[in-house]
Amino acid sequence: MDKNGAAQKLIAIFGHMDFIGLLHSILVETSKYIIIILFAIYTWHCFSVFVGNNTEKKDKVYRRQNKIMYTIHFICTAVLFLNSLDVTILGLYLAQLALLIFVNKAYIYVYENASKMVLNNMLMLLMIGFVMIGRLNRDHLIRQMIFAAAICLIGLFIPLLIERFSYFDRFGLVYAVIGILMLALVFVIGKTIYGAKNWIVIGGFAMQPSEFVKIIYVFFVAALLSKSTQWKDVVKVAVLAGVHVLILVAEKDLGAALIYYITFLSILYVASRNIGYLGLGLFGGSAAAVVAYHLFTHVQTRVTAWRDPWGTINDAGYQVAQSLFAIGTGGWFGMGLGEGMPNKIPVAETDFIFSAISEELGAFFAICLILVEISCFIMFVNIALKIKRRFYKLTSLGLAMEYVFQVFLTIGGVTKFIPSTGVTLPLVSYGGSSVISTIILFCIIQGMYVLNCKEEESLETQQETDASKRRVRKR
Amino acid sequence: MHQREESERDKNLQMQKRKARKEQPERRKQNSRQAGRGEEKENKKGNAQILALTYCMVAVFLGMAGYLGYFMAVKSDKVINNPYNKRQEVLAKKVQRGEIRSKDGKVLAKTKTDSTGKDTRIYPYDEIFAPVVGRISNSMTGIEKQQCYPLLTSHVNPLRQLTNTLKGEKNPGDSVFTTLDAKLQTIAYQALGNHKGAVVAIEPSTGKVLAMVSKPSYDPNTVAKNWSSLIKDSNDDSKLVNRATQGLYPPGSTFKVLTAMEYMIENPQTYRDFNYRCKGTDTVAGHVIHCYDNERHGILSLKNALAESCNGAFATLGTELDLDRFHKLAEKFGYNKALDADFEYNQSKFVLNKHSDNGELTQTAIGQGKTLVTPLQNALIAATIANDGKMMLPYVVDHVESDSGQVVKSYDPKEKGQVVDEWVAQKMNDMMKSVVTSGTGYSLKSFSYEVAGKTGSAEADSEGTTHSWFIGYAPADNPKIAISVVVEGAGTGSRYAVPVTKKMLQCYLGD
Numbered sequence: 011m012d013k014n015g016a017a018q019k020l021i022a023i024f025g026h027m028d029f030i031g032l033l034h035s036i037l038v039e040t041s042k043y044i045i046i047i048l049f050a051i052y053t054w055h056c057f058s059v060f061v062g063n064n065t066e067k068k069d070k071v072y073r074r075q076n077k078i079m080y081t082i083h084f085i086c087t088a089v090l091f092l093n094s095l096d097v098t099i100l101g102l103y104l105a106q107l108a109l110l111i112f113v114n115k116a117y118i119y120v121y122e123n124a125s126k127m128v129l130n131n132m133l134m135l136l137m138i139g140f141v142m143i144g145r146l147n148r149d150h151l152i153r154q155m156i157f158a159a160a161i162c163l164i165g166l167f168i169p170l171l172i173e174r175f176s177y178f179d180r181f182g183l184v185y186a187v188i189g190i191l192m193l194a195l196v197f198v199i200g201k202t203i204y205g206a207k208n209w210i211v212i213g214g215f216a217m218q219p220s221e222f223v224k225i226i227y228v229f230f231v232a233a234l235l236s237k238s239t240q241w242k243d244v245v246k247v248a249v250l251a252g253v254h255v256l257i258l259v260a261e262k263d264l265g266a267a268l269i270y271y272i273t274f275l276s277i278l279y280v281a282s283r284n285i286g287y288l289g290l291g292l293f294g295g296s297a298a299a300v301v302a303y304h305l306f307t308h309v310q311t312r313v314t315a316w317r318d319p320w321g322t323i324n325d326a327g328y329q330v331a332q333s334l335f336a337i338g339t340g341g342w343f344g345m346g347l348g349e350g351m352p353n354k355i356p357v358a359e360t361d362f363i364f365s366a367i368s369e370e371l372g373a374f375f376a377i378c379l380i381l382v383e384i385s386c387f388i389m390f391v392n393i394a395l396k397i398k399r400r401f402y403k404l405t406s407l408g409l410a411m412e413y414v415f416q417v418f419l420t421i422g423g424v425t426k427f428i429p430s431t432g433v434t435l436p437l438v439s440y441g442g443s444s445v446i447s448t449i450i451l452f453c454i455i456q457g458m459y460v461l462n463c464k465e466e467e468s469l470e471t472q473q474e475t476d477a478s479k480r481r482v483r484k485r
Numbered sequence: 486m487h488q489r490e491e492s493e494r495d496k497n498l499q500m501q502k503r504k505a506r507k508e509q510p511e512r513r514k515q516n517s518r519q520a521g522r523g524e525e526k527e528n529k530k531g532n533a534q535i536l537a538l539t540y541c542m543v544a545v546f547l548g549m550a551g552y553l554g555y556f557m558a559v560k561s562d563k564v565i566n567n568p569y570n571k572r573q574e575v576l577a578k579k580v581q582r583g584e585i586r587s588k589d590g591k592v593l594a595k596t597k598t599d600s601t602g603k604d605t606r607i608y609p610y611d612e613i614f615a616p617v618v619g620r621i622s623n624s625m626t627g628i629e630k631q632q633c634y635p636l637l638t639s640h641v642n643p644l645r646q647l648t649n650t651l652k653g654e655k656n657p658g659d660s661v662f663t664t665l666d667a668k669l670q671t672i673a674y675q676a677l678g679n680h681k682g683a684v685v686a687i688e689p690s691t692g693k694v695l696a697m698v699s700k701p702s703y704d705p706n707t708v709a710k711n712w713s714s715l716i717k718d719s720n721d722d723s724k725l726v727n728r729a730t731q732g733l734y735p736p737g738s739t740f741k742v743l744t745a746m747e748y749m750i751e752n753p754q755t756y757r758d759f760n761y762r763c764k765g766t767d768t769v770a771g772h773v774i775h776c777y778d779n780e781r782h783g784i785l786s787l788k789n790a791l792a793e794s795c796n797g798a799f800a801t802l803g804t805e806l807d808l809d810r811f812h813k814l815a816e817k818f819g820y821n822k823a824l825d826a827d828f829e830y831n832q833s834k835f836v837l838n839k840h841s842d843n844g845e846l847t848q849t850a851i852g853q854g855k856t857l858v859t860p861l862q863n864a865l866i867a868a869t870i871a872n873d874g875k876m877m878l879p880y881v882v883d884h885v886e887s888d889s890g891q892v893v894k895s896y897d898p899k900e901k902g903q904v905v906d907e908w909v910a911q912k913m914n915d916m917m918k919s920v921v922t923s924g925t926g927y928s929l930k931s932f933s934y935e936v937a938g939k940t941g942s943a944e945a946d947s948e949g950t951t952h953s954w955f956i957g958y959a960p961a962d963n964p965k966i967a968i969s970v971v972v973e974g975a976g977t978g979s980r981y982a983v984p985v986t987k988k989m990l991q992c993y994l995g996d
Contacts, residue, residue, distance in 0.1 A: 035650045043643070276538055280531040323569050335570035337553075338561030339634070349579075351572050373557045380550045384543055391539045395532050407535055414542050418549065427552045 034092035038346035041085050046343065046374045052078045052134065053378040056385035059127060072126040076114065079134050083107065086141040086347055093348040099144070105155060106140050113162045117456075120166050123463045124456040125393060131386040132452050135437035136445075138379070142367055143440045145348055146359045150440045157442040161449045168450070169457035173464070179401035182233030185226045186250040192219045193257040200261065204357060204432060208263040220258060220266040221443040224273075224412055225450060227254060231274055232404035235281035244278065244287070262308055265423075265431035269415050271295055276411040277404050316429035329356050333424045336362075336369035337376070344372030359440040361432050365424045380421060387414040393459045398466065402458040409451050562894070566634050568625070576637035582606065583636040583658030585618055585628055587667035588695075588883065593618050594629065594705075598655075608705045610667070613674045616699035616727035617665065617828070617881060622709045627727075631827050632661045632882060635894065640887035657888035664693035664883045672992040673698045673970075676985040681973040682952075683728035685864035686989060689964045691898040692868070692877030696989070697861075699728040730830035733857035734971055737943025738794045739954045740852030742866065743818060745791055745916065746909055747811045748802050759787045759802065767797035770843035774800045774851070777942065788916045792924030794940060796851045803850025808839040817904045818869065818876075819862050825899070827880050833862040853944060864969030867956040870917070871937070871964035874910035876901040918961050925979045926957065929987055933996060934960035938986070940979050950974045955982035959990055966993050 055071045062068075087103040110133050117129050136158055144151040172178070196219050201209045209216045234247045251274040258267035275291040303309050311326045319327030319334070332355040340350060352358045352366035359366070368376035390410035397403045416433050423430030434441050436448040556564075565572070581604065585594040593614050596604050606621050608614065619627015629636070639646065639656035649656050666686075673684040677700045686696040703715055703724040715725055726732065749756045763782035766775045774796050776782065782793045790798035812835065816822055820835035834857040837849040848854035861879065869876040877898055884895035905913075917937035920926045925940040938957020945952055953975040958967040968986050975981035 032651070032653065036647065039643075039647060039650055279538065280534040283531055283534055285534075320567070323567075331567070331569060334556075334561075334564050335567065335572065337556070338565040339570060339572040339576070341561075341638075342557060345572075345575065349575065351575055354571055368553075373553060377550050377553055380546060380553070384546045387542060387546075388539065391535055394535055400531075403531065407538075411538065411542075414546075418542070418545060422549055425549070425553050425556065427549050 030092060030095065034089070037085075037089050037092060038349055041089050042344050042346050042372060045082055045085055046372055046378075048078050048082050049375055049378045052082075053381045053385070056127065056131070056382055060388070069126075072130060075127075075130045075134075079110070079130070079137055080107070083110070083137050083141065089347045090141070090145055098148070102144060102151065102155070106137070109155065109159050109162065110137060116166055120169060121456050121460050124460050125389050128386065128389045128393075128452060128456060131382060131389070132437065132449070134382065135386075138367065139363070139438040139440070139445075141347070142363055142370075142438065143359050145370070146352060146366060147440070150359055153442065154440050154445060157445050158449070161446045165449055165453040168453040169460045172454070172457045172461055176461075178229065179233040179236060182230050182237070183250075185230035185233065186254075189223045189227050189230060190250070190253050190257070192223050193254060193261075196220070197257055197261055202262075204361075206263045206432060207261040208258075208266065215442070218441070218443040220261075220263055221447040223254070224266070224270065225409070225447060225454070227251075227270060228273060228277070228405055228408035228412060231277045232281075232401055232408050235277055236401040236404050239278075239282040239284075244282065247278070248274070259302065262306075263432075264309065264312070265416070265419050265433035268419060268431060269412055269433070272415050273408050273412045277408045280407055281400075281404055312429045312431070316426060319426065329362065330424070330426055330430055332356065333362050333365040334426060336365045337373065337425065340369035340372060342373045344368070344370050344375065346370060360434050360444075361420060361430075361439065362424050363435050363439045364421050367438070383414070383417045383421075387417075390414075390455055393455055397458055397462045399462065402462060406455045406458050409455055413448070413451060562634065566631065568630075573633055573637055576634070577604075579655060580637050580639045580658045581655040582621070583888070584660040585632070585636070586660055586662050587665045587670075588663060588693075589667060590662075591667040593663065593665070593667070606705075610671070611704045611706060612702040613671055613698070614665070615702045615705045616729060617694075617697040618663075618705070620705040620708050623712050627828065628661060628663060628881060632885070635659050635885045636661060638893075640891065640893050641889055645889075659888070659893055660886045662883045662886060663881050664688075664695065665697065665881060666695045666993070669989060669993050670696040670698060673985065673989050674700065674702075676988040677972065680975055680981065681722070681728070682971050682975070683732055683860040684971075684985060684989070685729050685860045685969045686993070687864050687868045687877075687879055687967045689868040689871035689958060689967045690877065692879045693883065693898070694879050694881045695966060695993070697727075697729045697881070699726070699732070727829065728860065728971075730826075730828055730859055730861045732859060732971070733831055733834065734860070734952055734954075734973075735854075735943040735945060736852040736856055736858040736863060737941030737952065737954050738796075738852050739863055739866075739939050739941035739943075739956045740856060740858070741791055741794065741799050741850075741941075742870070742913065742917070742939050742956070743815060744799050744803060744806070744811075744850045744852075745787060746905055746913055747806055747814050748787065749909055749912060750814070750905065751805075751807060751810065756787055759790075761785050761790060761795065761798040761801055763790075763793075763795050763797050767800070769797065769800040769847050770804050772800075772844045772847050774847060788919055789923075791916045791939070792919040792922075794920075794925050799851045800847035803846055804843070806850070808837060808841065808846070812838050814905075815856075818866050820856075820858070824862075825878055825901075827882060827896075830861060831859055833858040852941060860969045860971050863954070863956045863971075864967055867938070867958050867969060868964075868967035869904050870910050870913050871958035871967050872910075873907045874903055874905040876904045914961060917957065921957075926955070926983055928979065928983050929957070929959075929990070931996075932959070932990060932994070934994060935962060936990065937961040937964075940983060942976060945974070951976050953981035955986050957986060959994060966990070 052075055055075050059068050059071055087099060091099045114133060140151060140155065143154050196208060196210055199210065200207045201211050203209045208218050208220050210219055231247060231251060234243065255267050255271050258270060275288055279288040303313060315322055315326040315330050319330040321327065323331045336350065336352055336355050347370050350369040352369050355362045355365055364376065367379065387410060390406065394403055394407040394410060397406055413436060416436055419431050419433045420435045422428040434444040437445060582596045584592055586592055592609055594606060594608050596606050598604050617627055619625065619629040621629050625633060636658050639658055641656055646656050669686060673696050677684065677698065682700055684696060684698040687694055701722045701724050762784050763776060765779040765781040766773060776796045782795045785793060785795055785798050815835040820833045823832065824830055836855045837845060845854050849856055865876065865879060878901050880896055882896055885893045887893050914937055917939055918935055920939055921929045921936045926938045929936040929938065936957055936959040938955055941954030943952045943954060953972040956969045958964040968989055970982040970985045972981040
């Protein structure tokens, strides 16, 4: 059905255009407050569940969060639909809804015992991404949905995979070699997009291998450090991790380089329980950053753009300036969905989606989003704390750090809190590689926790049977 | 019952352990259990570190959220008001641009919507306020530009916004209240007559700009229509330039105020002993200096030299100054420095330093040479002396009000700092009073209050074009207004700039 035909039909139903226009403007004005209130409640629940142990109550909270998510999704779609009267929006909405409901139900089943909160947040972030990408670029939304659906389906098998291959931790060096080779391959045959040579184009599909390597990279560091944290082993891991980081720097993918580096340091710190490593690493990293600043012009550009985007508004500072215009003009309550000019921000759907969200849904919403991301990270950490097997513990911690640090880089970058490094906001930003790797990351953390619970259970049952046997014998 | 069972089980376990040491078959299972416990302990290892990392990241995120909040609350207003931000078009669709008003509530700019829904910006005072209020068509300027986003933001309550939406009407934007006095501005504009020139009036204790006139001006109501002739500027009128803040003029004798102050600062004990015998012309450091009309002033103290505006005396005095310190004083008063002001301006220029030659030195000391000043800068100098040496930053926007009269944002006076010691300013006050009581500013003597000031006639070019200057303030002992007037190509200060000042004082302070 073509757009005009559909619109005319709707106009015929609703009388005349003004009625719909009016309905739309009322909805835009009221919905922005409603969305903020709903999202604030959702955010509140993200933290309220940390307190108390009443599982029944918690289940209720999780269900309420789901309801809020579906409501926000519905309102946003209604606003966007009334704006353009394009029925494809409704079709896409139904498809998204189906995906969200399916993942919600199926994951609870597969990821028994896993954190419902993590699942809720994953869906919430995906949903916000769908709404915003759809508002910015329809074609990109469809691609994003396909990628998300595919990887969510694959994600259902990840716990199985982890269980089957419980000897994952034996191949530390193999992971390192694969990672380095993949990154090096990008360096050789990669394509430069947006200033960083971190893309490989295969048959029309552009992908960012660093997004995938970052997962096996955590496997590599965690596997080796879970075995030994003796000096010579630490040096070995450091050198291999350093090679990863250096290739990324050479590709001008500074964001990824930073994420890799911080992740390595975090795992090392937890594995060795030696704060000296962390101090040394941060000091060394800072020194390297200073050297990089003096060596590479692209690093200097980023820093100049950060310090004074207004002075360089015509070139280096343009992106950050546009981002701040968007956030600032949107104000606390936002311009209303579809009412701003987020397309003025370069790469709004990928690296700068946070600014687009803040412009149209408001700074309150954006701040809540930051809080939801923290809550998500805390849940990850919570899982890492509970996990017993050392390799799993280090892996889940490493993945959690990767996630949270990436969020920090992107939000910090677009708000001029730190220099912009050009990374995506996981799950929300448009980008196949990003959404795939992030969902895998979520699934692995959850999967490891599921496995951990199973192992514990079997251990307990074994102990119980032991005990009962003894009791029997005693009698 | 339950407890006993448990303790029994514990006992059993202990016995089991003991047994295990002896009994071979039991040992394997036991080991595995101990290993299990050991592993559990082992795997709590690192949890403290994980928590430490978590706290760090949470702190960083809270910092980031706080920064975003700070940005929104404090910085965003200034940031979004940028010509590169194209969102005003979006806002203008929903909000009717607010009004700009004078201090006393007179409308300086408003938007009217005609029956077809087309908006027109109306400036009731036509040309009088154009340089300071600005325009929205043909590249935004002035307050219209500086307050573009506040004018396009509506702070009426959500219910009213909803009602407006229902009625299909735009929400009324916030109104900007300026510090400008509509009556004073009009008087000053008229007083300049057909001359080109500029007037700035400032409240010394706050830095509020009371009037800012630039002439010739343009009518912002018809600027779009007349744009091509305005930019062609065939009469060399530069109507689009705000002379008050952007016009650079030689300061002429008004600069002697700074020369005198520097002399006092360098010679705090002996400046009273300064005297000079004026013969109408003199050769100072090898350069001939004339007094105006070659008038002989006779023997002069520093005070009298200022009152009579004796060039010979000030050129001589200049040769005794430490030029680096002189340079610094000029910069403290704002020369060569950016001004944290909320309007467009040019920096005043002072180039004299210890490498300058004597010709330049003697010329600079009497306000000629390469020194260039804006009328605004000169008003600031007068206001600073009036305010006991403490400079207040000038500003034109007082506050922003919502349509329902609520103050949304107010701008407070900002201190730039103590530029000269109080005693210097007070001594200067005495000397500037004598300019009016017994010197070149005598026509301001008629008021019931005392006026302090300094006249100037600045030679603008070698063809004898002379700008007429006056800077001053009143009442001299409790200054309410500082004024700087320049009349282009008009001659001596006393003849043209002083009468303009007189009319303004009459209007603002009465007879």
